[in-house]
Amino acid sequence: MRVASDGPLPGHGRRWLWGATRVVLWLLVGALLMLLPMLAVGVRAAPPVLDLASEPLTAACRPASAGGARVAGASLLVAAPAVASAASTPPATSAGDLFGATLDAADCGGHFERFALPAPGLALPPSAVALWDAGALLTGGAGRAPSPEPDARKVYTAIVQADGKLAGVPFSWLAMSDAQRALLDRPPHAVAADGLGERRVAYLRGERGDEAALFRHRTSILGDSINSSPVLVGPPSGNSLDADYLAFRERHKSRRPVIYLGANDGMLHAFAAGNGSELYAYVPDALMPALNRLPDPGYVHRAYVDGPASSGDALIAGNWRTVLVSAMGGGAQGLFALDITDPEALDEHAVLWEFTDRDDPMMGNITTLPHVIKVRTSRGAGAATYRYFAIVSSGLNNYVRDGHLSSAGKGALFLLALDKVRDAPWRLNVNYFRLVTPISDPSMANGLSAPALIADRDGALNYAYAGDLQGNLWRFDFSSWPGAAAKALFVARDGDGNRQPIAQQPMVAYASGGGYLILFGTGRLFDRSDLAAASFSTQSFYAIHDSLSVPMDAVTGRSQLTERVLAASGGDLLSIGGGTMEAGSKGWYVDFLQSARTGERSIGGGRLVGGAIVFNTLLPGADKCDASRSRSYVLQALSGLPGGLSTASVAPAAPIVGVLQSTYSAAPSLVQQLASHGPPDPTGQVVVEKGYAVVNASAHETAVVGSVKVRLRSGRLSWREVANWRELHEAVK
Template sequence: MKWRALFMALLAGATSLSASPQNGDDYFPWLLCYRPAAPERLVVAEQADTYLRTRFDPHDWSGELRKERRTASGKIVQLWQANEHFPRQRQIKIAGGAGPSGLVDFHWANLDLAQQTLLNTDLRGAPDKLGEARLRLLRGERCTDLEECTLLRQHLPRLGDIVNARPLTVGTPDRHTATMESYDGPPGAYAAFRARPRRAQVYVGANDGMLHVFDAATGEERLAIIPSAVLDKLSTLTSPHYANDAPHRFFVDGPAVAQDVFFANAWHTVLLVSLGAGGRGLLALDVSDPEQINLLWEFDARQDPTLGHLLTAPTIARLHTGQWAALLGNGIDAAQERASLLLLDIQTGALIRRLDTPVPSAGLAMPLVTDTNGDGYADYAYAGDSLGNLWRFDLYDTSQGNLTKAPPERPVNASAFRVSFGASPLFRTSARAAQPITLAPAIVSHPSESGYLIIVGTGQNHRQADRDRQSLYGIWDRHTRGENTHNHVTISIADLQHQQVSSSDGLTFNLSRRPIDWRQREHDTQGKLGWYIDLQAAASATASERLLEPAKRLGELLSFTTRIPSTAPCQLDIQTRLYVIDPTLGGGAPFPVFDLNGDGRVDSQDSSGGLAPSGIAAPSDVQITVDPATGMPCVLGEAGCAAISLGPRANGRQSWRVISDGTP
């Protein structure tokens, strides 16, 4: 077929490991093997034509970060490669210092006795008094003057493997000035904050135990920060067996998110970095001044023993209390069978409120946070748990009973926040086999313009692949104006319209467009309250298809990627797929989406078997971005950018971007 040659050449980005993958972290034995984290990953960076690419080498667990530009003719020009720009005297700091920055230089004399004891321990936990030599090697320095140095692994890579973390570029603040100043601060404060010159920097975690900070223009490493929560594992990296016999370990392996916030009578840019598979924790930094990065706080299992692994990014939003906060689920595989939404003060990390669900489960995934009335305050949060329950949380003055009213003159006390619907789930998948929700939902307006559709997918990617069938759901939340919802009945699978996936060739995928007879009245039992798509079931050599990343609203459509893992240990995925669907129906798009015949246009000629597919087989790292030559949306792969249609109202450089209805 014509489309196959185009897309297989254009999107061929996933490559095989050049050495047999080793087991992952002790706690995540299957993560490195089963997630399709190919050695090389493409990430869209600051501009439509500029990209960051990460790579790792499983021979020595080294990493690489490159910045590239794709010209209008399709040529790739490398702008810099980070390993070529490490300074001779590196700035490496450890979090938790007593100074004003909260960071201290990573030198032996600066460590307290407890920290020195941790480094004086080998990977099995036995004391060995090699801590000072170990620290020098971690800094990339020679330690030949120390006799015990020869007992350790020599020549550690300057940049460790980057597996699941993604680089994040933070530059000059770019939020709309009038909007931000309507939220917080005196007139002119955000405008002055934006006008201050700021060097753009790239932040990325690596499995050498550090968050690395690179100059976005030159690729020079400016700073590396070691979260204190990973200090007890650093000895593993200096074991002479680490790159050979010892299992791979994760350290700073999670996502990062940055947001402009107001506290202490000034605007700041705050960066949150999760440890991901590397630990149960979160690091918060004030990165407003690239020359003086300050630690705000660390939040990990030492403060909250119920914390799980934070594998996707938290949300930073403004609460009705008047505080800016980090909103996060307590994580995947949380301890004590407890699922909670945590609201942390963005300046101090103090717990503002914990909202526990009444159903014991192994953690709450990251939430989707929405501002439904556009006043700049977070009104609702939606998150799923390991049992397949989709919860909503009311984050406003629930005694007011109506979000369309003027906000109260005084800040709301966080004690007014609650688990919605009388502490019952909005939706439950439990009528079916176990379907854990481990990703944040997405949101789109309901076609009736009353309420929202909450889009949530199921399946887990951090453990050995299971065979339980997974699904994508669109759940209608009809009560988003502050109404009393105590009498709500949890939505079930019987309330949803089924849409089917079909394929004639295993490479293109069609979705049905069965119409939905939406429920008209509150207590009516007729009509539907959403839709669902069952993903591909497990087969003899494959596990079940499941979502790889949260779904994204793009133009008029919704995109999501899935993976079909192998059931054999440490094998690459059998297939990954990119779907672009109609979110109001849960079915195929009402128009062609992909340029299947390779003529540079998406039109009625782009069909497969007489149908316009809404899904294709593609590498896991494909990106929907903007073609620098045309300003139109396209699917970016190794060989170029293939045209894609996101709807007649989504053409042009501006309107293709992700729109999350009502998200602050």
């Protein structure tokens, strides 16, 4: 229809135009209504960001009493004679050592001490005197010079290029790059340089001349260690029969025991276990943008090298080496690897690589353990080929808007080649690999936790199991590498169908009838709000059977599991019961007693020994600023019942089920007490009975929860020849 532009419209024309306009308007409104949900999804595409606390969340956060207080941080209990070859060893009657980190509440100063545990009780008296304090050694005191002196410390860093190429250098003003010096030459939150960069570096190395003048005062040069994990590395202890490995082990059989510990002074430290002297320290390049905050008089505590670490032996470029892999926790998104084969010669060449969200945006804050693992890279017609990797989950907050975000919030399992040449860039599917796990609910925080690893008879990775914060338990099948993929074996939900977060590394036991039993607890603790009663919900412990059938036989829910029920038993104990596991049961589960009211949860993993699963839970205080406590459990892995495995110290006639502890310990330690051979059974099988003390350790404190006795098969298991044993073994791996 043609409309004249030089006169008024006739009546029917005006009515037609108004009708057409209304239709167009309604179409626009309808389209907008259809777009709104899509726009809303786009806005919330990234899950909620977690506020990762750098303070010790399980300690009380109320003001300390007069005189200041030390707050417990990372700890490690080792049974004798793990460091017997070192100088300054404890008395011959010692049952082992407790290495504990503490934080000075007043100024965030750190201490790391070694205590000798008395035998046979293992209970450390309150008056126990430390054999050494690494913080005191570094700081010095009245009439005692720092050891080593700040200028003599072996502190190193790396100059890392945008593509991952790096070169190790001393952590000194002249050795660092222009970009690193620029970051340290300005105060926090400033753009302009102030010319104090060289003095900041001296401060970070331990020089104290500018304290209380230009920079903040410290009572200890050593930073605190809250969420990091002490790693004791002695002589090589792998069981490979490879001739080259046996020669490597022989060469380093006298290697001195060293403890590696990340701290919130921006460094990973290597301390001689015998006398506490610092042998080496590494400052990750990834932390350079935040190092200028440490000397600032207005310093507010934050995380630096505040993640867990582990070590392992690896074949790199044809040579056996010992490698340490350390996460940075809340300090930075990523991890680094060091060659620690010879602790006497650690220098700028020790750093192998750093890998951060700059190298791959799916990398997040890693708060659970990385591992060193051997992977079969080809099966070919001839001999298989292998390669050694650091394997690590993507962790938390990889979707945070920091310039390197993965907006979808998916998780990933990373394999980072330990043989990456320092001067080579990171390249996906060349020297690192990534297996992605989908996100289930974009409205919930997400993050993949550390995997439990299963090796085949050659020591190569076969399966990995990892959980995420949305309750998914993922299985990664590496038997067909490089075609491995993530598959959801189970989703943890409470009785009302709510997803339960998995924030710990699972454990794996052999299941009767074949396959594996995957054991894990649920719950999370990342900031103070997780301790508030408003955040409490039902949390549980699960044992999920993976039959290894093809295709995978996923466990669809609680209806396929056998329930276990906890009940109050009087005093500081609980009891647990439940019916017989029927044929076809896919495992078992137990809800922690009234956890929606008490806040009880499982966040720290546990120990497996001889068919027993030993773990602790966390119980928040009455207020989120009160100190947390623990409950300790010892259950049969296969049934979820006590099974006569343990006796509790508080009630020798009762098993260890929910034994209440006055302080929190992430995971119990097992200290072997006795071992004896029993008579052969009717089939001729020899049985060894081993006894362990269950000990909770934290900084200056140990508590013996009770004991565990397990029976293990020993010697020749059968006289019957099984001609196809290899095929049978492969079938049940």
